[in-house]
Amino acid sequence: MILHEDSHTDHVPQEVLNWVLHRFQDREAFFIETVELPDGLPQLACGLHGPVMGDVPVPEEGVTYRARWGSSWVSRLVDRPFRLTRQITVIGGSYKTYSCVLYTCFGGPLSPKEPQDPTLAPKNREESLKFWSEHALSV
Numbered sequence: 001m002i003l004h005e006d007s008h009t010d011h012v013p014q015e016v017l018n019w020v021l022h023r024f025q026d027r028e029a030f031f032i033e034t035v036e037l038p039d040g041l042p043q044l045a046c047g048l049h050g051p052v053m054g055d056v057p058v059p060e061e062g063v064t065y066r067a068r069w070g071s072s073w074v075s076r077l078v079d080r081p082f083r084l085t086r087q088i089t090v091i092g093g094s095y096k097t098y099s100c101v102l103y104t105c106f107g108g109p110l111s112p113k114e115p116q117d118p119t120l121a122p123k124n125r126e127e128s129l130k131f132w133s134e135h136a137l138s139v
Contacts, residue, residue: 001027001092001100002021002100003102004096006095006101007103008103008104011045012044012105013044015041016044016088017105020090021102023090024092027100028099029094030094031093032090032091033089034090034110037088043084043086043107044086044088045083046082046083048108048111049135049137050131050136051134053083053108057135058136063077063136071117072118075114076114076136076137078137078138079139080136088107089106089109090102090104112131115129
């Protein structure tokens with residue numbers, strides 16, 4: 001796996017990014033993996049709230065819907081602080097002429113694509129609606 005100029009990593013400290021590239025250096029195909037960061041590396045911000053994070057479901061009161069970080073669809077958002085986590089999710093795969101590029105990595109667990117995401121497969125819509133009815137992202 002390599003870092004590419006199109007990799008989305010601006011939200012991850014360089015030392016964590018270096019560890020990710022070393023840890024997953026032998027990958028040669030699409031993958032998604034969530035692992036714990038080793039001691040000595042900084043924790044990462046995680047903006048996910050809801051049962052998967054050990055919280056109660058996020059009620060509709062206090063939730064807002066709007067596009068975030070340049071996406072073309074609206075997200076379910078809540079005015080709560082990011083929290084720190086040692087968990088990192090790494091996503092990589094083929095890109096252009098490369099067999100495995102780091103697409104992105106972020107603090108926290110993997111969540112289903114959001115219901116408004118145009119790349120959401122129809123077969124995954126029900127799971128997405130259920131998950132995002134109970135979860136929200138920090139503004």
